[in-house]
Amino acid sequence: MRNVLIFGISALLLGCPESPVDRPEISDDCALEYAVAVIDVAGSEDAACDAAFDAAHLADEGTDEQWYEYHTDAWNNITDGMKEQCGEELDVRAEFLYNDQIIRFRCIAECDGHDPDAC
Numbered sequence: 508m509r510n511v512l513i514f515g516i517s518a519l520l521l522g523c524p525e526s527p528v529d530r531p532e533i534s535d536d537c538a539l540e541y542a543v544a545v546i547d548v549a550g551s552e553d554a555a556c557d558a559a560f561d562a563a564h565l566a567d568e569g570t571d572e573q574w575y576e577y578h579t580d581a582w583n584n585i586t587d588g589m590k591e592q593c594g595e596e597l598d599v600r601a602e603f604l605y606n607d608q609i610i611r612f613r614c615i616a617e618c619d620g621h622d623p624d625a626c
Contacts, residue, residue: 531598531602533593534592536592537592539592540593541603542612542616543588544584544585545577548577548584552616552618555577555616555618556613558577559574559610559612559616559618560613560618560620562606563606563610578603578604582600614626
């Protein structure tokens with residue numbers, strides 16, 4: 508009985524394990540529309556690619572602000588193509604801020620230095 512009590516108390520102290528976060532699936536068409544919109548607000552493919560590189564690889568150094576600005580501008584000025592392919596849900600918008608989606612952008616835009624094997 509004592510072991511059952513100890514086990515029960517320890518289970519309560521540990522709490523429940525965290526459930527995995529459900530991330531939305533981003534279609535290729537949605538990712539393409541997003542890439543076009545980001546390049547448009549950045550003014551050039553090179554500017555968008557540079558910001559994406561900084562956000563994906565140098566974010567720990569605080570160099571990701573430009574990517575967030577382009578991302579925000581793209582969603583604040585959402586194109587018809589983005590509406591159609593991506594919708595307007597916040598979880599989809601947030602998904603594009605994850606590193607794997609930023610790297611996916613670099614693949615779609617064929618940015619200098621992107622890894623084709625990672626695409």
